[in-house]
Amino acid sequence: MTTTIRDVCAIPLEKNLDKVFKGGTYAITSRYTLVTEVHLDNGIVGQTFGGDEERYQKEVVNLVNETFRKLLLGKDALSVELLWEAMFHCVAPDLVNRGIHTLDLTNKAIIMQAIAGVDIALWDAIGKTQGLPLYKMLGGYREKVPVIAIGGYYWEGKDEKDFQEELLSYKRAGLYGMKLKVGRLSPKEDADRVRFARSVAGDDFIIACDANQAWTVDQAITFCKQVEDLNIRWFEEPVVWYDQLRGLSEVRRVGKIPIVAGQGEISRFGCRDLIMADAVDILNVDATIAGGITEWRRIAGMASMTNVSMAHHEEPQVAVHLLSSIPHGLYVEIFPDPNRDPMWFELPDKHPEIKNGCMHAPRQPGIGIPLREEVIERYRANGVRV
Ligand SMILES: [Mg+2]
Known part of the structure; x- marks a missing residue:
């Protein structure tokens, strides 16, 4: 069994908070995050969660599930630098019209967050394959x-x-x-x-x-x-x-x-x-x-x-x-x-x-913090195509 990538997916989560939390420049009313998974030929699943993205969550998810998935299927998960470069220099996504108010930086932030989810899931998968905790x-x-x-x-x-x-x-x-x-x-x-x-x-x-x-x-x-x-x-x-x-x-x-x-x-x-x-x-x-x-x-x-x-x-x-x-x-x-x-x-x-x-630091292989499937289902965001 090899470390070939068989599947990649991102799942958006969302929960409205019971209380509003205000910092210097903002008010937090909901918590968002993204679960990202990389499935390998050897049966190992790299899995992580991260980010707290509201407005562009759908774009991040679609980028992982469509563009990056196609790019990564069949590749070796151990070649993480190679895969990172492939995602970073990917020219396929035409994410949104370029408007003055969003400029190009929004698109780049979407790409960098999508890379982040996949990259961390890859490192988790590599750790699990090697039997080593990430740290x-x-x-x-x-x-x-x-x-x-x-x-x-x-x-x-x-x-x-x-x-x-x-x-x-x-x-x-x-x-x-x-x-x-x-x-x-x-x-x-x-x-x-x-x-x-x-x-x-x-x-x-x-x-x-x-x-x-x-x-x-x-x-x-x-x-x-x-x-x-x-x-x-x-x-x-x-x-x-x-x-x-x-x-x-x-x-x-x-x-x-x-x-x-x-x-x-x-x-x-x-x-x-x-x-x-x-x-x-x-x-x-x-x-x-x-x-x-x-x-x-x-x-x-x-x-x-x-x-x-x-x-x-x-x-x-x-x-x-x-x-x-x-x-x-x-x-x-x-x-x-x-x-x-x-x-x-x-x-x-x-x-x-x-x-x-x-x-x-957890001592189990990879990130060492397995996620509860029922919680992923409970907070799976509606209206986002995955
Ligand atoms: Mg801060």
């Missing part, structure tokens, strides 16, 4: 990674007592720290929230801040000054979308808090530009958005040459392996609230162990 196959630098919560969301009626209870729940859950949403209020008001969080959580708890591109350079620098005594581990996406190179670089230089960006990049080339502009200390590029494990590893190699550390935007099922596999990997992040991320709580048959502030 070992990729280098096996450590067995576990510190885990932090993504929280501090704004919601209607949230008061100081609710916030305090949220912070204490992360401590009780044994998490290493948290990433706190800022950017929806003024720099002073958000700094007061961070000060409150520090007073509740204590000094032995990592606190990072994420503005989701909400502020101007001046506002972001004002915020940095307001929180300079609060030991902020990093400041993530502090600056508005149109000022991502010079703006980030300026906040980094003057604000003196390590800067994180990269979750909005879809390829290694965008990450290169962030590094070359002295804009980041840490890249949190997301393998489920930006071309999968193959592209993430290339970015991690480049980062290591420039003393930039690697984080990962959400997606702990993949992040725990990637961050465990390299020396300069930092924290894996989760949504501890099942209302915010029902996919993480419900899809896996078994979750990675969290103990003493760390998430342990």
